[in-house]
Amino acid sequence: MNLSRRHFLVLVPAAAVAWKAILAGTPEEAPNYNQAEHWWGMLIDIPKCIGCGNCVRACEAENDVPEGHFRTWVERYHVTDGNMTNPEVISPNGGKDGFPVVQEDAGKYSFVPKMCNHCSDSPCTQVCPVGATFVTPDGVVLVDQKYCLGCAYCVQACPYGCRYIHPEKKVADKCTLCYHRITKGLTTACCENCPTGARQLVDLKNPNDPIHEFLKTHAVQVLKPQMATGAKAFYNELDGSVR
Amino acid sequence: MSSFKDAGHLFRFAGLFVLAFVVFLVVRHWVVPKTFGQYGHYRGASIGEIASKPVEFAGHEACEACHTDKADEKKAGEHAHVNCEACHGPLANHANDPAAVTPVKPDTTVLCARCHTASAAKPKKFPQVAPAEHSNGMPCQTCHNPHSPAMDAGGAK
Numbered sequence: 304m305n306l307s308r309r310h311f312l313v314l315v316p317a318a319a320v321a322w323k324a325i326l327a328g329t330p331e332e333a334p335n336y337n338q339a340e341h342w343w344g345m346l347i348d349i350p351k352c353i354g355c356g357n358c359v360r361a362c363e364a365e366n367d368v369p370e371g372h373f374r375t376w377v378e379r380y381h382v383t384d385g386n387m388t389n390p391e392v393i394s395p396n397g398g399k400d401g402f403p404v405v406q407e408d409a410g411k412y413s414f415v416p417k418m419c420n421h422c423s424d425s426p427c428t429q430v431c432p433v434g435a436t437f438v439t440p441d442g443v444v445l446v447d448q449k450y451c452l453g454c455a456y457c458v459q460a461c462p463y464g465c466r467y468i469h470p471e472k473k474v475a476d477k478c479t480l481c482y483h484r485i486t487k488g489l490t491t492a493c494c495e496n497c498p499t500g501a502r503q504l505v506d507l508k509n510p511n512d513p514i515h516e517f518l519k520t521h522a523v524q525v526l527k528p529q530m531a532t533g534a535k536a537f538y539n540e541l542d543g544s545v546r
Numbered sequence: 547m548s549s550f551k552d553a554g555h556l557f558r559f560a561g562l563f564v565l566a567f568v569v570f571l572v573v574r575h576w577v578v579p580k581t582f583g584q585y586g587h588y589r590g591a592s593i594g595e596i597a598s599k600p601v602e603f604a605g606h607e608a609c610e611a612c613h614t615d616k617a618d619e620k621k622a623g624e625h626a627h628v629n630c631e632a633c634h635g636p637l638a639n640h641a642n643d644p645a646a647v648t649p650v651k652p653d654t655t656v657l658c659a660r661c662h663t664a665s666a667a668k669p670k671k672f673p674q675v676a677p678a679e680h681s682n683g684m685p686c687q688t689c690h691n692p693h694s695p696a697m698d699a700g701g702a703k
Contacts, residue, residue: 355661366552379570379667434582482597495632
């Protein structure tokens with residue numbers, strides 16, 4: 304083979320890139336799962352949420368979430384005046400035990416489930432000094448708890464308050480989008496247990512996912528869009544008072 | 547060569563630099579985990595570690611594979627979209643070994659009220675009752691079949 308220097312210089316980096324792609328592959332523990340085929344997010348349909356707290360309890364059961372901390376929680380917004388800046392917000396025990404009954408029907412109410420938005424330009428991963436938190440190739444923000452120092456920079460950096468320091472492990476902890484479930488073809492614990500379908504796991508890389516049609520036909524918003532975090536928790540009919 | 551005549555001290559100093567660099571490479575190889583940098587600035591193996599955690603909720607498909615009668619009953623009723631473990635709790639252990647782990651039946655007095663207790667904050671279309679007036683403290687399943695709860699759809703017991 305007669306290889307000119309010019310071609311050699313082109314081929315070597317190309318081969319290096321190709322070899323890196325081969326080495327990347329899939330996680331060993333999920334042999335039938337290809338990260339390159341997915342880009343995960345969540346659809347939260349506010350008009351469907353009844354504030355039962357099933358998602359909070361399911362998350363706790365699935366992920367051993369420590370008492371007093373939440374990977375997902377539900378807030379109840381109550382807006383009585385025309386001013387969207389002063390909503391009355393409650394979230395007793397993260398909404399885990401439901402919400403107090405309301406008799407009088409004044410103003411507007413909405414239940415807003417909150418969780419990690421699995422941002423594609425996540426502020427939390429950018430501040431980690433040791434590379435212990437990251438966005439996976441399939442769009443999930445995870446924490447490597449063996450590598451985390453527990454410095455809590457990420458806890459401060461998250462604009463949605465979705466991270467906490469685990470009281471026993473002393474490392475950052477957060478929603479994994481049930482990565483151990485979605486890589487096995489299951490949905491997340493919160494979506495599996497939502498009785499009204501208010502929460503739905505969505506795969507933005509799957510052309511057959513109903514999310515594409517939903518985004519085209521509904522008034523969908525993400526939280527704090529002005530921060531350009533690339534949030535992938537899509538809220539249907541989100542009230543302007545929600546922060 | 548005459549220009550290098552008195553440069554011995556420079557070579558010794560350069561040697562020190564080379565030695566320090568080699569030591570750095572060796573220590574780095576030893577300290578940095580093998581998979582660090584596999585996908586990005588993090589330990590690639592941690593993705594697999596997180597993915598390998600066992601599941602607690604088996605998922606409704608696992609339930610429906612065996613409990614076909616209940617699945618069919620539920621499919622026809624108002625609770626078609628409510629998955630099994632939303633009421634029955636996490637039962638992956640039962641799905642893995644049905645004989646060893648027997649699920650406990652949920653108490654409908656508490657369970658149904660979690661969703662169906664009337665509150666002005668809930669969406670208007672959602673069916674709601676004040677449990678005390680509605681049933682006088684009787685368990686809901688006295689009248690309703692939880693898998694197909696509507697009274698007019700043959701759901702009544």
